[in-house]
Amino acid sequence: MGQKLVITGLNKSYGKKDVLKDVNITFEEGKIYSVIGVNGSGKTTFFNCIDGDLVYEGGKVELEDEDGKRRNLKFDDVGLVLDTPTLPDYLTGYEFLYFFAMLHGEDDEKVVASYFDMVQINEEDRHRLIRDYSFGMKNKIQLLCCLVRKPKVILLDEPLSSFDIIVSHQIKEALKKMKGEHIIVMSTHIMQLAQDISDEIVLLRDKKMQLMSDVDIHSSEFEQYIIDELTE
Numbered sequence: 315m316g317q318k319l320v321i322t323g324l325n326k327s328y329g330k331k332d333v334l335k336d337v338n339i340t341f342e343e344g345k346i347y348s349v350i351g352v353n354g355s356g357k358t359t360f361f362n363c364i365d366g367d368l369v370y371e372g373g374k375v376e377l378e379d380e381d382g383k384r385r386n387l388k389f390d391d392v393g394l395v396l397d398t399p400t401l402p403d404y405l406t407g408y409e410f411l412y413f414f415a416m417l418h419g420e421d422d423e424k425v426v427a428s429y430f431d432m433v434q435i436n437e438e439d440r441h442r443l444i445r446d447y448s449f450g451m452k453n454k455i456q457l458l459c460c461l462v463r464k465p466k467v468i469l470l471d472e473p474l475s476s477f478d479i480i481v482s483h484q485i486k487e488a489l490k491k492m493k494g495e496h497i498i499v500m501s502t503h504i505m506q507l508a509q510d511i512s513d514e515i516v517l518l519r520d521k522k523m524q525l526m527s528d529v530d531i532h533s534s535e536f537e538q539y540i541i542d543e544l545t546e
Contacts, residue, residue, distance in 0.1 A: 316343030317379055319364075319387070319467050319497045324373035326356070326363055333359050335521035337373065341497050343466075346489060348508035349501045351518030352544055357501040360518065361469045365392040377466060387467070393460035397472040399452040403445030407435065407455055410444060415462050429458045432491070434484050457485065461492070468492075470500035486511050505537045519544055 324337040333356040341347050349357050362368040364375055366389055376384040377391055402410060412426050420426070430440050433454040444452065460468060470489075489498060489511060502508050508515055508531070515531050517524045517540065529539060 317377060317466060317497065318342050319499075320374075320376045320378050320384060321364075322374045322376070324360075324363060324370055324375065326359055326368065326370040332521055334363070334370070337521075337523050339516065339523045339525060341467075341499055343497050344494050345513040346493050346498045346500070346511055347514045347516055348512040349499060349516045349518055349523070350503070350505075350508060350540060350544075351501075353503075355518045356521065357518055358471055360523075361394060361471055361499075361501065364467070365389075365394045365469060367394075390463070391465055392467045392469065393463050393465035394469045395453075395457050395460050395471065397453075399449075399456040401444050401452055401455055403443065406441050406443055407447065407451070408440040411455060411458055411462070414459050418462050418464075420462060429461060432461075433458060433488050454485065457488070465496070467497045467499070470498070472501055472503070482507070505540065509536060515540075517543060 319341040321337055321339050321341075324334055325332070326334040337360070349360070351357050359368065363370045364387065366387075375387045377387050378384045405413070408426070408430070411429060412423070415421070415426050415429075435451065435454060439447075439451065444455070447455070486507075492498070493513075500511075512531060515526045515529075517526055526540075529536065
């Protein structure tokens with residue numbers, strides 16, 4: 315058994331408006347989870363509560379080890395990848411990632427090169443200025459920065475919504491290779507992506523989260539099932 319991200323009784327509100335109410339859910343290492351909900355349902359708020367950007371009013375966010383012992387989640391435990399990357403335009407991809415890796419104790423050119431290999435950024439592109447990168451390439455670098463930190467929990471907020479089909483495929487394959495050592499949770503509004511990459515799907519509606527464990531997520535009827543659930 316791997317580690318688990320255990321969320322118990324999570325409550326978050328903005329003033330008098332409740333966004334998350336008594337959320338109870340567990341995410342396991344070795345799986346990719348997709349969180350699906352309508353716009354404004356609280357997906358980004360949920361992620362920001364986990365990574366510490368937001369203070370929540372009640373509940374616990376804990377990491378459970380293989381022996382069942384729990385502790386509060388720390389900053390270093392979590393890596394959040396947003397849908398809009400913010401990177402220094404004046405550095406090459408290689409310069410930035412190598413510098414970032416050094417800051418996190420990884421001063422090895424071969425290791426840095428292996429990160430680029432993971433998301434299929436070729437030698438020429440590694441040494442181009444980031445300002446000349448496509449949106450997809452910038453997102454790859456952002457994902458690599460997250461991996462360099464080696465967080466146990468990886469949160470992906472709409473990670474592939476703006477990618478072309480080739481880049482989307484490359485990142486999906488990279489995530490599948492990584493999942494054995496991480497707890498990966500992503501939000502998406504693309505149903506096909508959720509079905510392609512996910513081991514489990516979580517529905518966020520009415521301020522609560524529901525693991526869709528009793529539904530075949532790969533069936534042709536799944537999309538209509540989710541639509542019916544969200545519009546019920």
